[in-house]
Amino acid sequence: MPPKTAVSLVPAAIPATSRQEALATVYRLALLGLADAEIGAYFGVSEAIFNSWKKRTPEITTYLSQGRVESDGKVALALYNRAIGGVKTTTKTVTDSEGSITVTETREDVTPDTAAATFWLKNRREVSWRDKQQIEHDVKLTWADLVTKSYEDPELVDITPVDNSTDLDSIADSLELDPFQPISKDWDKK
Numbered sequence: 001m002p003p004k005t006a007v008s009l010v011p012a013a014i015p016a017t018s019r020q021e022a023l024a025t026v027y028r029l030a031l032l033g034l035a036d037a038e039i040g041a042y043f044g045v046s047e048a049i050f051n052s053w054k055k056r057t058p059e060i061t062t063y064l065s066q067g068r069v070e071s072d073g074k075v076a077l078a079l080y081n082r083a084i085g086g087v088k089t090t091t092k093t094v095t096d097s098e099g100s101i102t103v104t105e106t107r108e109d110v111t112p113d114t115a116a117a118t119f120w121l122k123n124r125r126e127v128s129w130r131d132k133q134q135i136e137h138d139v140k141l142t143w144a145d146l147v148t149k150s151y152e153d154p155e156l157v158d159i160t161p162v163d164n165s166t167d168l169d170s171i172a173d174s175l176e177l178d179p180f181q182p183i184s185k186d187w188d189k190k
Helices: 016-031 036-042 047-056 058-084 114-124 143-152 168-175
Strands: 086-095 101-110
Touching: 016 036, 016 058, 036 047, 047 058, 058 114
Parallel strands: none
Antiparallel strands: 086 101
């Protein structure tokens, strides 16, 4: 778009018709997804000046919001329709050399798009559909439990002897662990 000359959106500065045209332009630019800085540049002003216009003229914010909500809604609807699939109807009008008009309507089945469905679900149901699931574990294990598990399945628990000792009691004594207390994260700070 060619740069425009600065148009003030302050109500007292311009006639009502020009003001309404400017607000309609703000709405259309918001529909296109332009950021505030880009809309300000369209009117030939910086983002800071455009923000000051928004503060002085609440209608600007209203038009911006309406344009953005409408465009977001259209995109969401298109994404949703693509995700679920359906029937696409196309109408074609042909005029032959004699001037008669033929209208043809074609219906085409559109298969659901799994990428669109995945994108929709990741954003709408983030907890259930995100790629990385966070699982929290709260396991309390006593030294006695650890020793018992090591006897049941030696590969499950790897106990490396301290000072080449094979006596588990001496290992517990050297670590100053109470076999009936849960192992905490700061056991090595003693």
